[in-house]
Amino acid sequence: MKIKRSLVFFILGVSGVGKSTIGNLLSKEFSIPFFDGDDYHSEKNKIKMANGLSLNDEDRHEWLIHLNELAHKQLEQNSCIIACSGLKDKYRDLLSKGIQTHVKWILLFGNYDQILERLKQRKGHFMPTSLLKSQFEIFEDPIEALKINVGNSPRKIIEIIKEEYTNKSEFGLIGLGVMGKSLSRNLAANNFTLSLFNRHINGVEENVAYNFKNEFPELENALAFDDLKAFINALQRPRKIMIMVNAGDPVDEVLDNLIPLLSKNDIIIDGGNAHYKDTERRIKILQKHQFYFIGAGVSGGEEGALNGPSIMPSGNKQVYKLVQPFLEIIAAKDKNGNPCCVYMGNGGSGHFVKMVHNGIEYAEMQLLAEVYFLLKQLGNNPDEIAAFLESWSNSNNSYLLNITIEILRKKEGNGWLIDRVLDTSESKGTGYWATVAMAELGVPSTMIPTALFARYISSFKNERIEMSKAYGVKTSNSIIDNEDLIKAYQLARIVNHHQGFKLLYQASLSNNWNLNLSEIARIWTNGCIIRSTLMEEVSSIFKEHTNVLLDEKIIVLVKEFKPSLNKIVAQCVLEEIPIPCLSEAINYLNAFSVAKCSANLIQAQRDYFGAHLYKRIDDPSGKNYHTHWKNKSYD
């Protein structure tokens, strides 16, 4: 038999479980070399153990490094088997360092009395039975391992292992829509063995997985299913299953179907645009069954999913390590070659971050739409607008700018396709969620709702037509200065990024997520929809700041750009051209940099009519005051 790609099988377990016996048998079965970790102990360690002393972490460190080097070396040629107790998480981290995607863990286990009995029957082994107790004490159950009870005969154990690693896949994927298919091809292209599942609906979704597998050569080794139980049985344990179905009820339906079929420690990854609170709810549901749930935001659309998306995973950090190799390999790479995938935090933080990503995206798209509309109102055709935008690519390069240029240039017949597209825009939920989140958390990330509401206004097409009849069509003959417009656009983007990250920052504080803003910006520099040169800058700014607008270089830029944004917005206001997001950028900046604002009047009004109390600037204790404001009460 043959292993499908180069792997290292670490056989784990306390002394006496039979690691060497199984290692030797497996070596024959798989025709790959076996190395007994005990042979790589230093003399010092061997003497220590022979004297009945436990090895400490320091003693083991060098040994584990040796074994890791051994594994690296063997992988250059082929697969191998290494026996090593590997009792703690950090030992296993050392063993698998740099080769995570190639490691399979097999734990041989039994209870203390069972193992003690085996040890007593053993001869010539240098380890005194007195050390067994300490091994049991420090043992950290590896969630990452295939677990086999030593009560099984060696023959049976070998059969279990053989079945697991020759007939089963490493990674499962449920839901073969646009994104699910692209991610599957991406995983397969990276040599992971896959099981693919898509539900069967008569006449609607039939043989989806089979047909998909047959369509693409990279899926040759993949297994295709429309029977969920068979799919589950075809996965190595602990199972790693990514769900790519529509957010909302479909995810819960899939989980309901999966729960009776899973085994302890199996891991479900939701790669859809779930609401972060749903993800937190699902983590708890799976926890009850001793399963794990990882929420992973995935951005990049169809193309990103295929060639490398940006991935934002969250949940239990130790569990995340098991799926990390898969996600990191398929992710886009940043300019330094590091994966655009990094652990966000616990709970639903990954999906929260993805939601904010989409919120920022809403505003970025709206800013481009405003620039487009303004230039169109001034009499430019789509090609002229595209040329205009192309001249910005150096200072303001971004994926969205580039696709906008391509869109504007797309011809249909004698005209431009963009002129034939209906001007009512839709939204699928994340912009709305981001708006509710900022409103709920009290964070004024105002450009997201402004962009969302611009879409809403667009959807009232009939009313807009009625209104335009009542109020007349506007035309403009103004000249816009290109330099002013690009500066205005750049500044609005800075404010948008500031606001988006402010929402992440405040949410992280509220939820104890400990989000790393700089890393989040870094994984958004490639693969995702909002990748841009600005995102690169933002990533480095967040190494030192939590508020982009207080970075020295940004302060200089803002001061330089502000007069242009002021000028453009004032001009549009006077010419009656709607520029909600550009305008909001200004109002936010102005309001956010006023030390003493007008909220004292609001507080006084609230206290006047509702006795809602107010605080005073001359009482730093924060005490609440109430006043009978009515003059007649006092006069």
Place this chain on the structure above:
Amino acid sequence: MKIKRSLVFFILGVSGVGKSTIGNLLSKEFSIPFFDGDDYHSEKNKIKMANGLSLNDEDRHEWLIHLNELAHKQLEQNSCIIACSGLKDKYRDLLSKGIQTHVKWILLFGNYDQILERLKQRKGHFMPTSLLKSQFEIFEDPIEALKINVGNSPRKIIEIIKEEYTNKSEFGLIGLGVMGKSLSRNLAANNFTLSLFNRHINGVEENVAYNFKNEFPELENALAFDDLKAFINALQRPRKIMIMVNAGDPVDEVLDNLIPLLSKNDIIIDGGNAHYKDTERRIKILQKHQFYFIGAGVSGGEEGALNGPSIMPSGNKQVYKLVQPFLEIIAAKDKNGNPCCVYMGNGGSGHFVKMVHNGIEYAEMQLLAEVYFLLKQLGNNPDEIAAFLESWSNSNNSYLLNITIEILRKKEGNGWLIDRVLDTSESKGTGYWATVAMAELGVPSTMIPTALFARYISSFKNERIEMSKAYGVKTSNSIIDNEDLIKAYQLARIVNHHQGFKLLYQASLSNNWNLNLSEIARIWTNGCIIRSTLMEEVSSIFKEHTNVLLDEKIIVLVKEFKPSLNKIVAQCVLEEIPIPCLSEAINYLNAFSVAKCSANLIQAQRDYFGAHLYKRIDDPSGKNYHTHWKNKSYD
């Protein structure tokens, strides 16, 4: 014994239940006259019934009118008792017309066989037993009545009635905070008999109801409780209990405590600022127990609650009629003397309307804060700003304008109190809810969130100070034209009202509430925080339009005011003075009156990166299209 105020007791029930017997006994007990309705039938009706024919609605109409006139006449002197079958809701509506607050209903009931037996034993009565069946058939169980089984002895029945109307109150109130106390005094001042309840918390809330009752002479006849069971037993059935506790969990706690103590058909009115979805949930919970729940938004603050608030009730319409007399009497009156209280619709519509009321209020307050801030930045002191605003009162009178003037003039020592109030504003939930509601429903009522977010920005006081250090303090030497400013303010208010009512309109469509926008505006013309001359105009516009901005007079005003709003906003933008709500009014107006907007680009972008499809302007079928936008795919 004595009845506390003039009442008409209608004794209801099919023929043979003993209405006359009970009426006569009660007449002696209460020392008030008794009238047997049967004596007021026309000869025609009497002959019809003697011939074994049923009376139809037309036959009964004149008779019921007579009895209603009789009741009116008697009430001028004192109380009385009238026996009348009153089998249908609409008969009882006729009987109580114009005297709803003075009517008490007593239903004598038994099953068909029980009553038939009684009728057979009766002599000299003109009604043949053959008509009994038809009476049972048309009978509509009156939820408004005290119900007594005729199996009880006449003595027992009289005791039950006596106990109910001499020792028990008509209306109960739970929660004696600022609003609860004011509403209680308002109800008592209108001669309703009250039971008052406030919970007991050792050392925190002790003897609240007792102390309150003793503080105000109008509460002389009120009963005070801190024992909920005793409070419930001291209310006439069906009980009418208004809850005035903090929105959220406290309401559910009160309901949990009440449910085991209530009887069938009892009515709970929530007068707090509940979320409308909570109200809908609570309606269903109470329904299961055969109780009723009325959500009633109440606006006007402490003073309004005492002297006449604006009230927005919703729920089961038939049930509402039972509490209508109480709510209408305590409500403010509009300029024609009609109560500022009207049935909104079913479900939680009342609380939804109140939420939107508060949303409009947020933006109205913010607009005044912006005007204040602008005038302050131009160097005016609070008295000068007050004088400025006072000059607007003719064209723009409103409660909020008036209290703002009073606030600005409030002195403390040598200065103005407003200058000592901390400029970080708070919010209690309704503005946030309104924002979530508009976002959820897809309605661009953007000035509400803009006002909410302005409060959020104010709350980041420390960051604002840091920002102002980094970006410098702005000063202005401009001159603002008073006429421009008032026009700008007026137009922004028109847009705000348009948007608020648009939210109501769209929510009404989505929820089948059938809201009457004109009536809603009418009940907001007095008693509530957003009462104003503009609201009067809006109320009359909504008799003909659903969109204020399409009213001919408004179109003229908008066209007149728009250049001023443009000018003020452009000036503030150039001078870096934050005016988020004024600015939003413009952007909304501009976006909402563009027939062809920029959303085509958004749709193209979404289709480019996410294959989200788009519609075409040249295909009215609404079909979805997808394009491979990338040039390289085509070139």
